[in-house]
Structure formats: C-alpha cells, structure tokens
Amino acid sequence: MKPLSSLLIIFLCLFVFGFKPYTTPVYITGHIKNNSKTLGVNAFISVFVKNGNRVIAKTTTNENGDFTLTFTPRKKSPFDFYCYSPFVETLLLESVDIFDNDTPDMTFYLPCEPKKDSLGKIICPKCHKADKVYPIEYGAPVYVRNANKHDNPSNKKISLGKYEAGTCTVSAARYYCDRDNIKF
Ligand SMILES: [Zn+2]
Numbered sequence: 001m002k003p004l005s006s007l008l009i010i011f012l013c014l015f016v017f018g019f020k021p022y023t024t025p026v027y028i029t030g031h032i033k034n035n036s037k038t039l040g041v042n043a044f045i046s047v048f049v050k051n052g053n054r055v056i057a058k059t060t061t062n063e064n065g066d067f068t069l070t071f072t073p074r075k076k077s078p079f080d081f082y083c084y085s086p087f088v089e090t091l092l093l094e095s096v097d098i099f100d101n102d103t104p105d106m107t108f109y110l111p112c113e114p115k116k117d118s119l120g121k122i123i124c125p126k127c128h129k130a131d132k133v134y135p136i137e138y139g140a141p142v143y144v145r146n147a148n149k150h151d152n153p154s155n156k157k158i159s160l161g162k163y164e165a166g167t168c169t170v171s172a173a174r175y176y177c178d179r180d181n182i183k184f
Contacts, residue, residue: 025072027103032065032083032093035109036172039087042110046084047093051075073099080126083110088172092182095126111172112184124177125184132178136171 032042042065048058049071056079057071073079077097084090093108114122121130173183 023072023074024102025070026099028069028099029103029105030061030067030069030081031105031107032061032067033107033109034065035111035113039172041085041087041172044085045088045110048082048084050080050082051078078126081106081108083108089183091171091173092125092180092184111174114175114184122175124175124180124182126180126182127177129179132180134176134178136173136176136183 030047032045032047034042043061043063045061045065046058047061047067047069048055049069050056051073052075056073057069059067059069061067078095079097080095081093082090083093088110091111093110093112094106096106112125115125117123117130119130122133122135123130124133171183176183
C-alpha cells in the first residue's frame with residue numbers, strides 16, 4: 001500500500017471515529033447550594049446549559065434548590081451551566097468538559113467557588129485564565145476593578161458597560177471575565 005493511501009485511511013478513521021459526536025443522553029440530577037453571604041437564594045432559579053452559543057437544556061430548581069436536566073450532547077464540550085433569577089442575574093456556575101457517567105449527580109455553588117492559578121489569582125471557570133478577570137464592586141453604578149493591583153498602579157475602575165445601568169442591583173456574582181463576558 002502506498003504511504004499516501006495509508007494516510008488517507010488514517011484520516012478517514014479519525015474523521016469517522018475520532019470526531020464522532022456524543023449521542024447518548026445525559027440525565028442530570030443537580031443541586032444548587034447557596035454560597036453567598038448576602039443572597040440566600042437557591043429555590044426557583046432558572047438553570048440552563050449552553051453548548052457553544054445554543055441553549056440546549058433549561059429547567060427550574062425546586063424549593064430545595066434541586067433540579068433535573070436531560071439533554072443529548074451532540075456537539076463538542078464544554079457545556080456551560082448557567083443560572084438566572086431576578087435576584088442573581090445570569091451567572092456561570094460551571095463549565096463542564098466531561099460527564100462522569102450518563103446519570104451524573106452534580107452540585108453547583110451559587111456563586112461558584114472560584115479556582116486560583118499557581119500565582120494565587122482567580123481564574124475564569126470558562127477560559128481558565130486570570131488576565132481578564134475582575135472583581136465586581138457593587139454600588140451605583142456597577143464597576144469592576146482590575147484584579148491585579150500590581151499590573152494597574154492607578155487602580156483605575158473599569159466600567160462593566162452594559163451592566164452599568166443596574167444601579168441598585170445586588171448580585172451574587174463576585175467576578176467578571178471580560179474575555180467571555182460572563183459573571184461568576
Ligand atoms: Zn474567561
């Protein structure tokens with residue numbers, strides 16, 4: 001066999017098997033745990049999952065903050081779990097790459113417990129980077145401050161743009177990623 005045709009077969013195999021989309025549904029049992037000192041909300045909150053730009057599943061928590069969600073992951077990861085209510089706005093709870101099994105039992109914290117990089121800086125749950133993450137300050141209007149004071153000696157406040165109008169809004173969100181335009 002010629003090397004070229006072997007290569008072609010390898011690529012074909014990769015295409016057919018390697019990039020085969022998921023087709024089995026996932027049945028999620030979820031729990032939202034309140035993780036905010038100021039906002040004790042986890043009941044009757046909308047929970048939705050985005051895959052790319054599409055919302056692929058949506059539900060509401062019960063009075064205990066529990067929910068069930070079913071969807072068939074057809075596209076590639078990640079699957080972004082968001083929650084929304086008039087009290088908490090839209091927050092990213094977690095960005096999930098892989099489900100452990102077809103019936104995962106998942107607990108989300110609202111807001112999520114942010115992870116830090118090796119330098120101790122808060123990283124975004126979606127892009128896993130720290131450079132565009134800003135802590136959110138509440139007041140009127142809503143501003144964010146650069147997370148790294150050493151990079152920004154003037155400690156200049158940066159407006160959140162479209163969130164600025166929310167003058168009296170108090171949210172459970174503690175951080176904002178300017179790269180992904182998400183609060184968490
Ligand atoms: Zn990000």
